[in-house]
Amino acid sequence: MNNAGMDAAPQSQPHVVIVGGGFGGLSAAQALRKAPVRITVIDRNAHHLFQPLLYQVATAALSSSDIAEPIRAILRRQKNAEVLMGEVTGVDKARREVMLRDHAPIPYDHLIIATGARHSYFGRDDWERFAPGLKTLEDARAIRNKLLLAFEGAELEDDPARRQALLTFVVVGGGPTGVEMAGSIAELAYSALPSEYRHFDSRSARIILIQSSNKILQSFPDDLIEKALRDLKRLGVEVRTGEKVDCIDETGVRMKSGEKIASRSVFWAAGVTASAAGRWLEADTDRAGRVWVEPDLSLRDHPEIFVIGDTAHIRDQDLPGIAPVAKQQGHYVAQQIEQLIQGQPALPHFQYRDQGQLATIGRAAAIADFGRLHFDGRLGWILWLIAHIYFLIGFENRLSVMIQWGWSYFTYRRGARLITLQENPEPPS
Amino acid sequence: MNNAGMDAAPQSQPHVVIVGGGFGGLSAAQALRKAPVRITVIDRNAHHLFQPLLYQVATAALSSSDIAEPIRAILRRQKNAEVLMGEVTGVDKARREVMLRDHAPIPYDHLIIATGARHSYFGRDDWERFAPGLKTLEDARAIRNKLLLAFEGAELEDDPARRQALLTFVVVGGGPTGVEMAGSIAELAYSALPSEYRHFDSRSARIILIQSSNKILQSFPDDLIEKALRDLKRLGVEVRTGEKVDCIDETGVRMKSGEKIASRSVFWAAGVTASAAGRWLEADTDRAGRVWVEPDLSLRDHPEIFVIGDTAHIRDQDLPGIAPVAKQQGHYVAQQIEQLIQGQPALPHFQYRDQGQLATIGRAAAIADFGRLHFDGRLGWILWLIAHIYFLIGFENRLSVMIQWGWSYFTYRRGARLITLQENPEPPS
Numbered sequence: 002m003n004n005a006g007m008d009a010a011p012q013s014q015p016h017v018v019i020v021g022g023g024f025g026g027l028s029a030a031q032a033l034r035k036a037p038v039r040i041t042v043i044d045r046n047a048h049h050l051f052q053p054l055l056y057q058v059a060t061a062a063l064s065s066s067d068i069a070e071p072i073r074a075i076l077r078r079q080k081n082a083e084v085l086m087g088e089v090t091g092v093d094k095a096r097r098e099v100m101l102r103d104h105a106p107i108p109y110d111h112l113i114i115a116t117g118a119r120h121s122y123f124g125r126d127d128w129e130r131f132a133p134g135l136k137t138l139e140d141a142r143a144i145r146n147k148l149l150l151a152f153e154g155a156e157l158e159d160d161p162a163r164r165q166a167l168l169t170f171v172v173v174g175g176g177p178t179g180v181e182m183a184g185s186i187a188e189l190a191y192s193a194l195p196s197e198y199r200h201f202d203s204r205s206a207r208i209i210l211i212q213s214s215n216k217i218l219q220s221f222p223d224d225l226i227e228k229a230l231r232d233l234k235r236l237g238v239e240v241r242t243g244e245k246v247d248c249i250d251e252t253g254v255r256m257k258s259g260e261k262i263a264s265r266s267v268f269w270a271a272g273v274t275a276s277a278a279g280r281w282l283e284a285d286t287d288r289a290g291r292v293w294v295e296p297d298l299s300l301r302d303h304p305e306i307f308v309i310g311d312t313a314h315i316r317d318q319d320l321p322g323i324a325p326v327a328k329q330q331g332h333y334v335a336q337q338i339e340q341l342i343q344g345q346p347a348l349p350h351f352q353y354r355d356q357g358q359l360a361t362i363g364r365a366a367a368i369a370d371f372g373r374l375h376f377d378g379r380l381g382w383i384l385w386l387i388a389h390i391y392f393l394i395g396f397e398n399r400l401s402v403m404i405q406w407g408w409s410y411f412t413y414r415r416g417a418r419l420i421t422l423q424e425n426p427e428p429p430s
Numbered sequence: 431m432n433n434a435g436m437d438a439a440p441q442s443q444p445h446v447v448i449v450g451g452g453f454g455g456l457s458a459a460q461a462l463r464k465a466p467v468r469i470t471v472i473d474r475n476a477h478h479l480f481q482p483l484l485y486q487v488a489t490a491a492l493s494s495s496d497i498a499e500p501i502r503a504i505l506r507r508q509k510n511a512e513v514l515m516g517e518v519t520g521v522d523k524a525r526r527e528v529m530l531r532d533h534a535p536i537p538y539d540h541l542i543i544a545t546g547a548r549h550s551y552f553g554r555d556d557w558e559r560f561a562p563g564l565k566t567l568e569d570a571r572a573i574r575n576k577l578l579l580a581f582e583g584a585e586l587e588d589d590p591a592r593r594q595a596l597l598t599f600v601v602v603g604g605g606p607t608g609v610e611m612a613g614s615i616a617e618l619a620y621s622a623l624p625s626e627y628r629h630f631d632s633r634s635a636r637i638i639l640i641q642s643s644n645k646i647l648q649s650f651p652d653d654l655i656e657k658a659l660r661d662l663k664r665l666g667v668e669v670r671t672g673e674k675v676d677c678i679d680e681t682g683v684r685m686k687s688g689e690k691i692a693s694r695s696v697f698w699a700a701g702v703t704a705s706a707a708g709r710w711l712e713a714d715t716d717r718a719g720r721v722w723v724e725p726d727l728s729l730r731d732h733p734e735i736f737v738i739g740d741t742a743h744i745r746d747q748d749l750p751g752i753a754p755v756a757k758q759q760g761h762y763v764a765q766q767i768e769q770l771i772q773g774q775p776a777l778p779h780f781q782y783r784d785q786g787q788l789a790t791i792g793r794a795a796a797i798a799d800f801g802r803l804h805f806d807g808r809l810g811w812i813l814w815l816i817a818h819i820y821f822l823i824g825f826e827n828r829l830s831v832m833i834q835w836g837w838s839y840f841t842y843r844r845g846a847r848l849i850t851l852q853e854n855p856e857p858p859s
Contacts, residue, residue, distance in 0.1 A: 047582060047849055064493040066846040073626040074847065083628040086582040086849075104586055138850065153476060153515040157533055197502040199512040397837045397845050401830060408826045416826050417495040418503065420476055420515075421567060 014039050014081075015342055018099055018109035020089050021276075022049050022072040024324040025115035025310035028331030030082050036339050040082040041107060042072055043099065047086040049075055050138060051393055053324060054402075056178060058141040060185035061149065061418040062409060065138050067402050070394050089116075092281045094303060111305050111338045114278045114292070115331065118311035118322060121274035121289070128249040132173060132267040135182070142421060144268060148186065149420050151266045156198050162263070168206040169264040171254050173246055174271030175212030176219070177360040180229060182268055183210040184363035187236040192364075192413040208238045209262065211254070213245045213271075218360055218368070220321060225368040228377035232366040246271075273322060275312045282306065287314045296350035298334050304341070307334040320353050324392070329353060359385045364410065443468050443510075444771055447528055447538035449518050450705075451478050451501040453753040454544035454739035457760030459511050465768050469511040470536060472528065473501055476515040479567060480822055482753060483831075485607060487570040489614035490578065490847040491838060494567045496831050499824050518545075521710045523732060540734050540767045543707045543721075544760065547740035547751060550703035550718070557678040561600075561696040564607060571850060573697060577615065578849050580695045585627050591692070597635040598693040600683050602675055603700030604641030605648070606789040609658065611697055612639040613792035616665040621793075621842040637667045638691060640683070642674045642700075647789055647797070649750060654797040657806035661795035675700075702751060707741045716743045725779035727763050733770070736763040749782050753821070758782060788814045793839065 015038050019026045022044035030042050051068040058065055073084040085107070091100040092114075098106035120134030133143050151167045158164040170190075172183045190206035197203070210217070210233065217240060218226050233240050245257040253264040275290035284292045284300055291314035292300070298313060300306040310327030320326045333351045340347055357371035359381070367385040369376040376384055386406070393399050405416045444467050448455045451473035459471050480497040487494055502513040514536070520529040521543075527535035549563030562572050580596045587593040599619075601612045619635035626632070639646070639662065646669060647655050662669050674686040682693040704719035713721045713729055720743035721729070727742060729735040739756030749755045762780045769777055786800035788810070796814035798805040805813055815835070822828050834845045 047578075064495045065850070066493045066848050069848055071626075071847050074843070077626045083585075085586065087586070138848070142850075149476075156512075157514065157516070197500075197506045397834070397843075400833060400837075401845070404829055404833065405826070408829075414503070414826075416830070418500050419495050419498055419567070421494070421571075 012039070015110040016041065016108065017111045017113065017338060018043065018107055019113045019115060020044075020099065020278075021115035021117060021310075021312075022046075022084070023052070023115060023117050023310065023327065025117075025327035025331040026113065027072065027075065028328040029113050029115065029309070029335045030076060030331075031079070032332045032335030033338070034079045034081065036081070036335070036342070038081060038111075038338070038342065040079075041109075042076070042082060042084045043087050043089060043101070043107065044072055044084070045086065045088045046137070047071055047073070047084070048138075049394060051398075052136070054389060054393075055135055055138070055141050056181045056185060058138065058417070059135055059144040059148070059182065060189055061145055061415040062185065063402060063405055064417045065142070067398055067405070068393070069138060070398065075394060089281065092306075094282065094306065097305070109305075111341075112307070113331070113334055113338075114282070114306070114308045114312055115310050115327065116276035116278050116312050117327075118273040118275050118289075118291075120269055121272045122269065123272055125249075128269065131251055132171075132249045132269040134269040135178060136273075145417075146420050147266060147268075148189070149418060152190075152194060152198065152203060153420070154265070156200050164201060165205070165207075166253065166263040167265045168201070168203075169253070169262065169266065170206060170208045171262055171264045171267045172208070172210045173249075173254070173267065173269050175210055175214075175217030175240070175242065176270060179210060179212070179270035180217060180233065181361055182270055183208050183238045184233060184236055184361070184366070187233075187238050188363050188413075189415060191237050193409075193415045209264075210238050210240045211244055211246060211256075212240070212242045215243045217242060220358060221360065221368060221370050222375065225370055225375050225377060228381075229360065229362055229368050232362040232378070236363050236366075273311065278308060278312045282308070284308075289314075297337060297347065298330055298351055299337075307337070309334055315351065318353075321358075323358070325356055326353055359388055361385045441468070444539040445470065445537065446540045446542065446767060447472065447536055448542045448544060449473075449528065449707075450544035450546060450739075450741075451475075451513070452481070452544060452546050452739065452756065454546075454756035454760040455542065456501065456504065457757040458542050458544065458738070458764045459505060459760075460508070461761045461764030462767065463508045463510065465510070465764070466771065467510060467540075467767070469508075470538075471501055471505070471511060471513045472516050472518060472530070472536065473513070474515065474517045475566070476500055476502070476513070477567075478504055478823060480827075481565070482818060483822075484564055484567070484570050485610045485614060487567065487846070488564055488573040488577070488611065489618055490574055490844040491614065492831060492834055493846045494571070496827055496834065497822070498567060499827065504823055518710065521735075523711065523735070526734070538734075540770075541736070542760070542763055542767075543711070543735070543737045543741055544739050544756065545705035545707050545741050546756075547702040547704045547718075547720075549698055550701045551698065552701055554678075557698065560680055561602060561678045561698040563698040564611070565702075574846075575849050576695060576697075577618070578847060581619075581623060581627065581632060582849070583694070585629050593630060594634070594636075595682065595692040596694045597630070597632075598638065598682070598691065598695065599635065600638045600640065600691055600693045600696045602640050602678075602683070602696065602698050604639055604643075604646030604669070604671065605699060608639060608641070608699035609646060609662065610790055611699055612637050612667045613662060613665055613790070613795070616662075616667050617792050617842075618844060620666050622838075622844045638693075639667050639669045640673055640675060640685075641669070641671045644672045646671060649787060650789065650797060650799050651804065654799055654804050654806060657810075658789065658791055658797050661791040661807070665792050665795075702740065704741045707737060711735065711737070713737075718743075726766060726776065727759055727780055728766075736766070738763055744780065747782075750787075752787070754785055755782055788817055790814045 057063040088102040194203040279286035309330035361367035367382040477498040486492040517531040623632040677684040708715035738759035740751040790796035796810040
């Protein structure tokens with residue numbers, strides 16, 4: 002066998018194992034590119050996902066491959082790193098080994114857990130069947146199918162009440178994901194689809210955004226929230242704040258007030274829970290399942306184990322579950338590991354540098370909060386566009402996303418309106 | 431409800447029902463755009479698929495949405511046409527109705543069946559599990575997963591024999607699809623992936639193309655077949671002609687000669703069978719399941735029913751199962767229906783106008799046969815590129831495909847290397 006491409010790092014170097022190839026794990030791996038370590042990134046999906054644009058895959062604006070890239074392709078030139086596609090089942094802290102399904106355990110000298118979060122139904126997991134959430138590409142494809150099949154079903158449906166239930170789209174949760182989903186569904190129904198159906202008008206669709214507290218986009222300042230509400234209204238989204246969901250089933254949503262919203266298309270964007278890392282590590286977690294970590298992101302009494310991103314909760318700090326936090330933490334723990342290896346003093350505690358926040362509502366409408374500077378409408382949207390193109394990984398992805406956005410902007414149409422069947426179909430009919 | 435977008439054709443006009451939105455069905459629908467008829471296109475997938483590039487989705491060069499487009503988006507401006515996503519279960523010829531699963535029957539005045547073909551295992555359907563074929567987007571995604579997971583599995587595998595079985599790719603069938611698949615897998619293994627794995631060299635992969643008769647690409651002239659063999663050899667594909675497969679199972683392929691090829695990655699491109707139209711129509715079919723039709727493509731004694739494309743076999747004519755045949759037949763039956771409706775004399779028998787044939791082998795290598803003019807190598811490839819870009823439907827698809835091909839051409843990389851899990855995964859790990 003030819004040996005080219007196999008010049009990995011020497012076996013004698015410390016082994017850094019990173020579980021999870023999201024923003025945090027990838028940032029740690031990349032920050033260690035010149036360090037005298039061997040790196041193994043373990044991920045069950047083998048791809049890095051640009052989650053901030055996942056709602057665009059769910060609403061047929063982008064393709065899966067536009068926002069996902071194999072982790073090994075991203076790290077292909079980093080010779081001290083290898084990628085292992087596998088499913089972690091636990092961590093043996095005493096033996097310093099990561100346990101995998103169908104594979105021998107992987108020993109580590111330093112371990113970074115960056116396995117993110119998943120949507121949570123606050124104990125009502127039975128709602129998931131009727132109100133899918135959005136965290137993975139599989140989730141996005143399931144939501145896209147549900148969304149597009151609702152319109153296909155409406156075209157076949159003669160009963161007006163059943164048709165209206167198909168055309169009533171309810172998004173539960175008014176954070177950035179919920180707002181982006183609602184805005185994007187509204188544009189799909191009101192701008193992209195109207196000329197395509199013959200038995201109903203897609204503009205008769207209702208899009209309802211439900212937020213249990215009194216504010217959507219709570220992390221933003223009030224003036225920008227007002228702008229977002231204005232833009233959502235202009236797009237045709239009904240925003241209901243201070244209303245709580247009591248029950249979700251196949252007929253729709255029942256509110257705590259007793260009101261019933263008949264809907265066949267409910268989507269969940271209301272809460273997340275951390276990955277199973279707390280269980281793997283037998284560590285204390287907060288109510289959202291995040292592992293309590295020390296101010297340097299290490300596990301108490303285990304300076305060789307770090308937990309970062311959406312899976313971690315630093316005592317006395319409540320950081321948002323967003324990409325910049327995970328990236329800065331990945332970079333920080335990489336540096337900390339280098340300090341430890343080289344016998345240098347430990348870094349001061351992790352400090353998050355707030356670089357502002359962005360949320361988009363729809364076509365030429367976004368809000369941007371940079372401390373004292375607030376932007377909205379078209380200018381906010383341009384900033385949002387630039388930031389998202391800039392942070393996308395890979396030149397080809399950027400080009401492809403720019404073209405699809407440009408095309409959609411000028412034509413009002415969507416490029417990824419594909420219903421994908423799960424099962425292997427019979428001959429087409 | 432708002433009525434915009436619902437100005438369909440008058441109910442009094444003859445109803446033309448087209449089953450299948452592939453090349454044949456779509457061409458018939460579009461040719462009827464100015465005819466005084468109502469058209470309903472029924473398709474179970476709701477999208478038109480550009481099948482000639484399906485192998486590129488299977489080998490991670492293109493995304494599904496690059497080669498598929500919703501049929502209703504293609505026909506959105508054609509006001510006399512509507513699209514119905516549904517699964518045909520039969521045809522009631524006496525009542526002139528198409529039967530659908532979960533929907534009332536659709537009455538027709540004229541019926542066009544254009545439901546294509548599916549790969550066939552010649553009675554060995556148990557091979558499908560181990561050697562998937564390629565006819566739908568779901569097939570393409572299943573093959574892409576199998577292909578990419580073979581490389582991921584090889585990275586994890588310590589046993590040399592098991593690793594080599596993962597890295598031995600066998601394509602059964604030496605027609606255009608088999609040749610294109612084999613060439614594309616060779617480029618993936620030898621050019622796109624070598625820098626990404628640390629525990630094996632992807633260039634140690636073997637790609638074997640098996641053809642039971644003595645010639646690959648049998649419909650091409652001998653000089654071009656020689657050129658194709660030269661190009662396959664240059665790419666690293668082992669071509670085995672005149673060798674028959676005896677058995678395929680999870681360990682690989684056993685040849686009629688007794689030779690055993692250990693392979694975990696076998697793909698089927700050896701035969702097709704027509705859709706179930708023969709059963710729906712209770713009509714006579716040939717051995718490949720194609721409905722015997724009259725020289726004007728109608729069903730005997732049923733001038734109101736036409737069968738076209740891969741589902742039809744005209745008595746005394748054996749036409750290849752390719753897009754130009756289906757398109758010309760779709761156009762012909764549309765004209766025939768117009769003649770019938772307007773009380774004009776029937777058209778003369780359908781005559782296929784051969785416009786030449788193309789097959790690509792890989793990067794800068796294709797063969798083109800235009801009767802007396804033969805092209806190969808780079809020039810053949812440029813002709814192939816132009817033809818495929820030209821015939822793709824939709825400006826955005828063309829642009830996206832051109833960019834991805836350009837990017838792959840200059841970087842040797844692949845833009846759609848995504849392993850997609852079928853089930854809904856647990857939190858990422």
